[in-house]
Amino acid sequence: MVKTLPFEEPVVQLKSKIEELKEYTTKAEVDMTVEISNLEDRLKKLEQEIYENMQPWDRVQVARHPNRPTTKDYIQLLCTNFIELHGDRLYGDDAAIIGGIALLEGNPITIIGHQRGLDTKENIKRNFGMPHPEGYRKALRLMKQAEKFNRPIICFIDTKGAYPGKAAEERGQSEAIARNLVEMAGLKVPVISVVIGEGGSGGALGLGVSNHIHMLENSTYSVISPEGAATILWKDSSLSKQAAEAMKITAPDLKKMNIIDEVIKEVYGGAHRDLQAQASYMKETLLRSLQTLSKLSEDELIADRYDKFRAIGEFIE
């Protein structure tokens, strides 16, 4: 059973009402087709009303939905022949970031992404998708490998943030992220990042210095979680709903600020409601990006990335 979020409660209720009536019609031999079709019309309107007017906090809830598709799901739905490659060759293998080579429309690509777990057991293994330095260093190793063999890189961003732990600090969490930013800036192959869930701060950006950044409609990208922002700014974490609005963290917000390239539309209610459809929306965007970027030379790709990030910032000259 898929968890219902508070804001979509009316839709779910109406849906179950319709189901009830349908069942009743078949059992009791009473013709209620007219009523049902009326209700179905109403459902359509209600869905439109609710899902097309989602507030930032609603989107945060969808982005964090336990059934929200993860990097693995998209790899499976978009690619064939995926071979996962492990380890940073320095310390270990971080299960919070996965990566490897696969075929997309028959062409080899390197695909890397944060990986959450689907249940508690897997989440412990994957550290809830919060990487250690070795995760970023594995990602960088795979990116350099992709560069050598001239295949494009796709990064899926889905993390609350890089892990704030003792071991992470000892092994250089800062340096690992910082190194990725500088190295990604110089990659000679197309790099595309897609935020598929939560894009939490530096831990997200460590896979985010790309030519194109796309976001799923109900994903977020921010410098701090709404809860954290509320605590720091108003000393009250219960104001996270207001913080989600004030911090401008949703895909439409970032599109407006010209930080991202495309908002990838989601199926009604969020990506978890129809994985197949969602993957096909994602594929359209990815192929469009790849077609555009494949026309650029190595130098042009680097210059394109430079210009993209060079332009971000608001100030008075």
Next chain:
Amino acid sequence: MVRDLFRKNNKNKKYATIPTEKAKNDVPEGIMMKCPECRKNVFTKDLMKNLKVCPSCDHHMKMTAYERVEIFLDENTFESMDDHLQTDNPLNFPSYSEKIKSDAKKTGLNEAVLTGTGEIDEQKVVVAIMDSHFRMGSMGSVVGEKITRAVEKATELQVPFIIFTASGGARMQEGVLSLMQMAKTSVALRRHSDNGLLYISILTHPTTGGVSASFASVGDINLAEPKALIGFAGRRVIEQTVREKLPKDFQTAEFLLDHGQLDAVIERKDMKETVSSLVKMHERKEVTTW
């Protein structure tokens, strides 16, 4: 403070000092100043002569950006850049603009970093000096822009880029725009590096969060001042996550040195000489003759 009066082992003290707002200020204005580490009083004059390093305990106190220019660059060689850039309030945070104005007045800076060209022992460099007295040295659009322009200037002049970092991280009030400054400065540093130019990062107290996780950590050479706090996540956050007490020296410069994250920890009095030799050794020569 009042309790000190009654403490047995504090025989010499016959009075209590109530710290005023002025005395709490990091920028010394009075005749005496108290070392925040060993709590001993020092004559401000002596302290300045000692480069704001406590003569009793060697604690390296915070410096303003202008003080660093004084002790680090050759006299009268510094020319500042981009002092005209003004911080906007892109997310319309209440009282953000006022806070910026008040810190600008307090520090004489337009933002939390001072950038410009200058010379070290007659060698031309571009410097960026962060100042933690300005909004904790946090990085918003203007800080990112000033650093990026400084790096670009160094690339254009084909000279080394040297930064003194001091920052609590990304500036919350500018949201994701602050985060993206980490990427912006990185693409500029990449281009500088691809030109075969030297970048020295000098991490001073404190360098944390988004600044530590971007330009501060990717110098060709990373130096730090003694005992400087350097880290990605805050100590309290980590303690809450791992539920254990962290060692006292956790996230100090010495801790990072031990863990292979720094090239060297250098005392303030030796910093100019060290950097000057490093710059000298990276001088570009057409032909090397042995």
